[in-house]
Amino acid sequence: MDFGYASSQQALRQEVRDFIAENMTQDVVEEVHGRGEDGRGPLMNDLFKKIGERGWLGISWPKEYGGQGGDRLTQYLVEEEFARVGLSVGGGGSGAPAIMAAGTQEQKDYYIPRIIKGEISFAQGFTEPSGGADLASLQCRAVEDGDEFVINGQKIYTSSAHVSTHLYLMARTDPEAPKHRGISIFLLPMDTPGITVRPLWTIQNDPPAPEGTTYGTPRTNETFYENVRIPKSSLLGELNMGWYVGAMGLNLDRVGASRYLISVRRDEDIVNLAKSDSSEYLNIRNNPTVRDKVAEMWIEAQVCRLMTWRSMSIVESGGNFTYEGSAEKVWAPEHGLRATEAYAQMLGPYGQLLNTSANNVESGLFAHNLLGAFQSGINHGSVQIMRDQVARRGLGLPRG
Amino acid sequence: MDVLLSENEEMIRNLAREFLEGECPTSLVRDMEKDELGYSQDMWKKVASELGWTALSLPEQYGGLGEPLQFLGLIFEEVGRHMAPVPLLSTMVSALTIARDGSEAMKSDILPQVASGDLILTYSFQETDPRLIESAVQTTATADGGDFVLNGKKLFVDNFNQADKLIVTAKTGKGLTLFLVDTGSAGISTEKEVPTAKDKQFAVIFDNVKVSADSVIGEIDKGWTTAEYMLDLGAVFYASQMCGAARKDFEMGLEYSKNRVAFGRPIGAFQSVAHMLADAVMYIDGGELLTREAIWKMDQDQPYQVEVSQAKAFCNDKLQHVTVYSQMIHGGMGFMMEFDIHLWYRRVASWSMRMGSTFEHRARVAQGILDTPGNVELGMIQALPA
Numbered sequence: 001m002d003f004g005y006a007s008s009q010q011a012l013r014q015e016v017r018d019f020i021a022e023n024m025t026q027d028v029v030e031e032v033h034g035r036g037e038d039g040r041g042p043l044m045n046d047l048f049k050k051i052g053e054r055g056w057l058g059i060s061w062p063k064e065y066g067g068q069g070g071d072r073l074t075q076y077l078v079e080e081e082f083a084r085v086g087l088s089v090g091g092g093g094s095g096a097p098a099i100m101a102a103g104t105q106e107q108k109d110y111y112i113p114r115i116i117k118g119e120i121s122f123a124q125g126f127t128e129p130s131g132g133a134d135l136a137s138l139q140c141r142a143v144e145d146g147d148e149f150v151i152n153g154q155k156i157y158t159s160s161a162h163v164s165t166h167l168y169l170m171a172r173t174d175p176e177a178p179k180h181r182g183i184s185i186f187l188l189p190m191d192t193p194g195i196t197v198r199p200l201w202t203i204q205n206d207p208p209a210p211e212g213t214t215y216g217t218p219r220t221n222e223t224f225y226e227n228v229r230i231p232k233s234s235l236l237g238e239l240n241m242g243w244y245v246g247a248m249g250l251n252l253d254r255v256g257a258s259r260y261l262i263s264v265r266r267d268e269d270i271v272n273l274a275k276s277d278s279s280e281y282l283n284i285r286n287n288p289t290v291r292d293k294v295a296e297m298w299i300e301a302q303v304c305r306l307m308t309w310r311s312m313s314i315v316e317s318g319g320n321f322t323y324e325g326s327a328e329k330v331w332a333p334e335h336g337l338r339a340t341e342a343y344a345q346m347l348g349p350y351g352q353l354l355n356t357s358a359n360n361v362e363s364g365l366f367a368h369n370l371l372g373a374f375q376s377g378i379n380h381g382s383v384q385i386m387r388d389q390v391a392r393r394g395l396g397l398p399r400g
Numbered sequence: 401m402d403v404l405l406s407e408n409e410e411m412i413r414n415l416a417r418e419f420l421e422g423e424c425p426t427s428l429v430r431d432m433e434k435d436e437l438g439y440s441q442d443m444w445k446k447v448a449s450e451l452g453w454t455a456l457s458l459p460e461q462y463g464g465l466g467e468p469l470q471f472l473g474l475i476f477e478e479v480g481r482h483m484a485p486v487p488l489l490s491t492m493v494s495a496l497t498i499a500r501d502g503s504e505a506m507k508s509d510i511l512p513q514v515a516s517g518d519l520i521l522t523y524s525f526q527e528t529d530p531r532l533i534e535s536a537v538q539t540t541a542t543a544d545g546g547d548f549v550l551n552g553k554k555l556f557v558d559n560f561n562q563a564d565k566l567i568v569t570a571k572t573g574k575g576l577t578l579f580l581v582d583t584g585s586a587g588i589s590t591e592k593e594v595p596t597a598k599d600k601q602f603a604v605i606f607d608n609v610k611v612s613a614d615s616v617i618g619e620i621d622k623g624w625t626t627a628e629y630m631l632d633l634g635a636v637f638y639a640s641q642m643c644g645a646a647r648k649d650f651e652m653g654l655e656y657s658k659n660r661v662a663f664g665r666p667i668g669a670f671q672s673v674a675h676m677l678a679d680a681v682m683y684i685d686g687g688e689l690l691t692r693e694a695i696w697k698m699d700q701d702q703p704y705q706v707e708v709s710q711a712k713a714f715c716n717d718k719l720q721h722v723t724v725y726s727q728m729i730h731g732g733m734g735f736m737m738e739f740d741i742h743l744w745y746r747r748v749a750s751w752s753m754r755m756g757s758t759f760e761h762r763a764r765v766a767q768g769i770l771d772t773p774g775n776v777e778l779g780m781i782q783a784l785p786a
C-alpha cells in the first residue's frame with residue numbers, strides 16, 4: 001500500500017501548476033470556455049503546442065505513436081492538473097484506447113499521434129433515439145458495397161459532432177445475428193458527404209452556463225446518415241465484433257482524472273468559498289448542521305478520489321478491473337449530484353440564481369451545476385446500468 | 401501511489417484469515433458472548449506467541465517486530481471478519497500509546513510483556529459526557545506526596561475484566577494526565593455494560609485509587625495529545641474491524657441471494673436486490689480505502705487526524721447500511737437467533753458507536769477543512785487547526 005505521491009511526482013505536479021499559472025491567461029480561459037460552439041481556437045492551438053513541447057501530451061502512450069512512453073500514473077497526475085482548468089491532455093477520449101487495442105497498424109499510425117497532438121478529435125455516434133441504455137439494439141445500418149460500406153440511419157446526443165474532425169460510429173452490419181454479434185465500429189471524417197448535424201440545445205444553454213460549470217453542456221446534436229460511403233479500411237476491429245471493441249473502449253474511458261474531477265471540483269470550491277468572510281457564505285462555516293453536511297460530502301469526495309486511485313493502481317499493475325471502473329461511474333456522479341444539491345441548498349436563496357441574475361454568487365455557478373449534475377449519471381453508461389455491471393460482472397449475480 | 405495490497409501485505413492477511421477460519425468458528429464467538437471472562441485464553445496464547453500479533457507493530461528494542469501499523473490494521477480487518485474473541489484492540493491501542501509517550505522504564509517493563517502475550521491492557525477516556533474532548537474528562541488525579549489519587553467514573557471501557565492494567569485519563573492541576581493503573585488496585589469497582597456486540601464492556605469507578613508517580617504516561621498536565629493519539633488509534637482500528645466484519649456479512653448476503661429462490665428465480669436476479677448488493681460492496685471498498693489511507697498516514701508521520709475521522713465517520717454511517725442490507729436479504733431468517741448473521745450485524749452497530757460517533761468525526765473533518773488557513777485540495781495534506 002502506498003497512498004502518497006513520490007517526490008518526483010510532487011515536483012512534476014508543481015511544474016505543471018506553474019505552467020498553468022503562467023499560460024492560462026484570461027484570454028485563453030475565455031477561448032477554452034467558449035469552445036462548445038466554435039471548436040479549438042488559435043490560442044488553444046498555441047497552448048497545446050507548448051504543452052506538447054513540455055512532453056505532457058499523451059504521456060503514457062508509446063513513443064512510436066507520438067506519446068512519451070511514460071507510466072499511467074504520471075499521466076494521471078498531469079491530466080488532473082489540466083482537468084482542473086478544463087483541458088484534456090490525456091490523449092484519451094473514446095476513440096483512442098479502442099484504436100490502440102483493436103486498430104490495424106495503419107490506423108494506429110495515422111490516428112494515435114494526431115489524437116495526442118489534438119489535431120484529430122472524435123465524436124461518438126452510439127446512442128439512437130430508440131434508446132441508449134440498451135445500446136446493442138441499435139438500428140443504424142452499414143451495408144457492404146464493393147470496397148465500401150454504405151451507412152444509413154440516425155444517432156442522437158452525438159456530443160461535439162459539430163466541432164469534431166471525426167466520428168466513432170457504431171452501426172449494425174448483420175441484422176440476422178444475435179444483437180450483440182451484428183454490430184461494427186467505423187472511423188470516419190465528419191465531413192464525409194451524407195452526414196447532417198443538427199443541434200440539440202440542453203437546459204444549460206439559456207442562459208449559458210458560466211465558466212467553470214462542472215456539468216456545462218449547452219449543446220449536443222442529432223446526426224443523420226444518408227448513403228454515407230466510406231472505404232472498407234474505416235472498419236475498426238473485426239466485422240460484427242464492434243460491440244466488444246466499443247465496450248472495452250468505454251470501460252477504459254471511464255477511469256481517469258477528468259471524470260473524477262468533474263464530480264469533486266465543487267467540493268473544493270464550496271469549502272474554499274466558505275473560508276472567505278463574505279456574508280453570503282457565513283451560514284456555511286458557522287452553522288453546525290451545515291458543517292456536518294460539508295464534512296459528509298467531503299468524505300464522499302475522498303472516496304471518489306480513492307476509487308480513481310484504485311483503478312489507476314490496477315491499470316498500473318497490469319490488471320483488469322472487472323467492476324472497479326463501473327463502481328467509480330456509480331459513485332462519482334451520484335456523489336456529484338448529492339453534493340451539488342447540498343451546496344446550492346447551503347447558499348439558501350442564492351443557490352437558485354443563474355448567471356444573468358442580479359445578486360447571484362459565483363456567477364450562478366451552483367445553480368447552473370444543479371441544472372446539469374444529474375446528467376453525468378445518464379451519459380456514458382447510466383448509473384442504473386453501471387450498478388447492474390457491478391452486480392453482474394463484479395459480484396456474479398444472475399441476470400433478471 | 402499504489403493503493404492495492406502488496407504481496408507481503410496479502411500474505412499477512414491470508415495467514416491471519418487461514419488461522420481464524422480454522423480456529424474461530426461462530427460457535428466459539430457465541431460461547432464467548434455467554435462466558436463470564438469473554439475471551440478465549442487458548443486463542444490469545446496462539447495469536448500472541450505463535451502468530452506474533454501483539455509484537456507485530458511494537459518497536460524492536462522492546463521485543464516487538466517493528467512492522468508498520470498498516471500490517472496491524474490488516475490483522476484487525478481479519479479480527480473483525482471472524483469476530484475473534486481476543487482483547488487485541490484494547491491491548492494494542494494501549495501498548496502503542498505507551499510506546500509513543502511512556503517513560504523508558506515503563507516501555508522496558510510493559511512492552512516486552514505485551515509482545516509475548518503475557519499482559520493484557522485496556523484504556524479509558526469517556527465519561528457520562530461521552531464526547532472525545534478534553535473538557536469532558538471529569539475524573540481527577542490529585543497529587544498526594546509523590547503519588548496521585550484517582551477519583552471518578554469511566555464508561556465504555558472494553559475488556560476491563562480481562563485486562564491486567566488500564567490507561568486512565570484524568571484532570572490534574574492544569575490539564576490532562578494519563579496513568580497506567582493496575583486493574584486490581586484498591587478502590588476500583590465496576591458496573592457491567594451490555595452492548596449489542598455482547599462483548600465485554602464496563603463502567604469503572606475510581607474511589608481514592610492510589611497510583612505512583614512513575615505510572616504517568618507522558619508529561620503531567622500535557623496528556624491531551626497523548627490521549628488524542630490513543631483515541632485515534634482506537635477509532636481507526638475499530639474502523640478496520642468494522643470493514644472486515646461488514647465484508648464477511650456482505651459476502652453471506654451475496655451467497656444467500658444467489659441461492660434463495662422466489663418467484664421462480666434466485667432473489668439476486670431482482671434488480672432491487674442486486675443494486676443493494678452493488679451499493680454494499682462500494683460502501684465497504686470506500687470504508688476500506690479510507691481506513692487504510694488513514695493508517696498509512698500514521699505510519700508516514702504525516703498529519704492523520706482528518707483521515708482517521710473520515711474513515712470512522714464513513715464506516716459508522718455506511719457499514720451499518722451494509723449489514724442491514726444483508727439482514728433484509730436473509731428475510732425472516734436474519735432475525736432468528738439460531739442463524740449466525742446477526743453476530744456481525746450486532747457488532748458493526750456497536751462498534752460504530754465506539755471511539756466517536758458519525759457526527760463527532762464529521763465535526764472534526766469540518767474543523768480540518770473549514771477552520772484552517774489556506775485552500776483545501778482533495779488528496780493533499782490536511783491538518784487539524786492547532
Ligand SMILES: Cc1cc2nc3c(=O)[nH]c(=O)nc-3n(C[C@H](O)[C@H](O)[C@H](O)COP(=O)(O)OP(=O)(O)OC[C@H]3O[C@@H](n4cnc5c(N)ncnc54)[C@H](O)[C@@H]3O)c2cc1C
Pocket residue numbers: 123124125126127128129130131132133134156157158159160217220375378379380381382383384385388671
Ligand atoms: C449530455 C449528454 C451527452 C451525451 N453524449 C453522447 C455521445 O457523445 N455519444 C453517444 O453515443 N451518446 C451520448 N449520450 C447518450 C447517453 O449515453 C444516453 O443518454 C444513455 O445511454 C441513456 O440512454 P437514453 O437517453 O436513451 O435513455 P434510456 O435508454 O431510454 O433509459 C432511460 C432510463 O431507464 C434506465 N434503464 C434502462 N434500462 C435499464 C435497465 N435494464 N435497468 C435499470 N434501468 C434501466 C436508464 O438508466 C435511464 O435512467 C449523451 C447523453 C447526455 C445526457
